[in-house]
Amino acid sequence: MKIGIDKIGFYSPHVYVDMEKLAEARGVEPAKFTIGIGQSQMAIAPITQDSVTLAANAALQIIDEEDREKIDFVIFCSESGIDHSKSGGVYVHQLLGLNPHARAVELKQACYAATAGIQMAKGHIALNPESKVLVLGTDIARYGLNTPGESTQGAGAVAMIISANPHVMELEQHNVYLTNDIMDFWRPIYSDKAFVDGKFSNEQYILFFNKVWEVYKEKSGLELKDMEAICYHLPYTKMGLKALRTVLDEASEEVQERLLKNYQTSTIYNRNVGNIYTGSLYLSLLSLLENADLEDGSRIGMFSYGSGAVGEFFTGVLQLNYRDYLIKESHQQLFNKREEVTVEKYEEIFEDVLPADGSDIELDISKDPATICLSGVVDNKRQYVNKNR
Numbered sequence: 001m002k003i004g005i006d007k008i009g010f011y012s013p014h015v016y017v018d019m020e021k022l023a024e025a026r027g028v029e030p031a032k033f034t035i036g037i038g039q040s041q042m043a044i045a046p047i048t049q050d051s052v053t054l055a056a057n058a059a060l061q062i063i064d065e066e067d068r069e070k071i072d073f074v075i076f077c078s079e080s081g082i083d084h085s086k087s088g089g090v091y092v093h094q095l096l097g098l099n100p101h102a103r104a105v106e107l108k109q110a111c112y113a114a115t116a117g118i119q120m121a122k123g124h125i126a127l128n129p130e131s132k133v134l135v136l137g138t139d140i141a142r143y144g145l146n147t148p149g150e151s152t153q154g155a156g157a158v159a160m161i162i163s164a165n166p167h168v169m170e171l172e173q174h175n176v177y178l179t180n181d182i183m184d185f186w187r188p189i190y191s192d193k194a195f196v197d198g199k200f201s202n203e204q205y206i207l208f209f210n211k212v213w214e215v216y217k218e219k220s221g222l223e224l225k226d227m228e229a230i231c232y233h234l235p236y237t238k239m240g241l242k243a244l245r246t247v248l249d250e251a252s253e254e255v256q257e258r259l260l261k262n263y264q265t266s267t268i269y270n271r272n273v274g275n276i277y278t279g280s281l282y283l284s285l286l287s288l289l290e291n292a293d294l295e296d297g298s299r300i301g302m303f304s305y306g307s308g309a310v311g312e313f314f315t316g317v318l319q320l321n322y323r324d325y326l327i328k329e330s331h332q333q334l335f336n337k338r339e340e341v342t343v344e345k346y347e348e349i350f351e352d353v354l355p356a357d358g359s360d361i362e363l364d365i366s367k368d369p370a371t372i373c374l375s376g377v378v379d380n381k382r383q384y385v386n387k388n389r
């Protein structure tokens, strides 16, 4: 039985800052951000969006009535969770009006969690072929104003439905994974901003990629030439390129050119959104599928990395007429409708956070065009609104 991604949708908030303008404001050469880091625009989450609303808005792009009935497992993957106890998946389940006979949980392992989510979903479908699983990778990347990580922030979510006989991409076997306890990036529970050892993190990312790729080749018997493209977790778009370059000489010039060209296509969306942590690898896949026009049957390599750290390499095969099941137009509209804000406004939005002591607050959701918004906090409970219900 084939199991894989049946639908894939994406959401990012309606405001962004231009990276050249951010560079100027920080006294940095704009080319450092646009070429050295590889980012053009950075999505910013207003106070009315959190990991729950981003995930729910992404899922709204793809689910229909049949999905609402058949989804019996919601896997919410995030490192920007809103509660130490209650899963973000429970809120999303309610906001989308899913069948009550469903499981809802939250998974965490930095940017890797959504990969664990889709693999867990695959196991669930193998046992329950009639059901569907909703996997959400949703995050707000915050390093802080004027920090080295600032240029690699972002906000957004990817929602995927995993099912039997998927329309978009079958998930293949031979996954290779690796865990090692390192401190390259972490966020202690008392901090709303991440701590990162950026250079060490870059090194470890590449090391993990090299290690899983070596074992993958032995286990699967496949090589670079068997991949039409490789998608990477993209904390910033230069990162995957650095990893890809370390193995390119294993392939002919023709294959190298193909992989480099498809790599660039796989970074278009990420370049204009920034890091969305758990969703970044899947945003890159979406960027590739919606902009590259690959043939049915193409094999895509996927490298997932979550600091701390866990890495995984796996592959997927594009299904017959997969293009008919993508929603490129609605993603284009989402990008077209976004509004640029000045660096001053971005800083204001960044600093506008919920009261840390849990006091009540009412938020103005009239300026947020998203269907699902956070409207406030009452008695320590976040209040969510689905404007369509």
Ligand code: COA
Binding pocket: 029, 030, 031, 032, 033, 035, 036, 037, 148, 149, 150, 151, 152, 185, 196, 197, 198, 199, 201, 202, 205, 235, 236, 238, 275, 305, 307
């Ligand atoms: N034109 C073109 N490129 C330029 C440039 C210019 N004017 N100025 C600098 N650059 C290049 C540098 O050569 C470097 O390229 P390289 O990495 O290919 O060598 C790149 O821009 C970044 O410059 P660097 O000085 O290394 O930047 P930095 O010290 O400010 O830190 C990060 C960059 C990525 C380490 C930092 O943003 C960070 O820590 N981000 C978070 C990392 C992360 O997300 N890790 C977690 C998960 S994987």
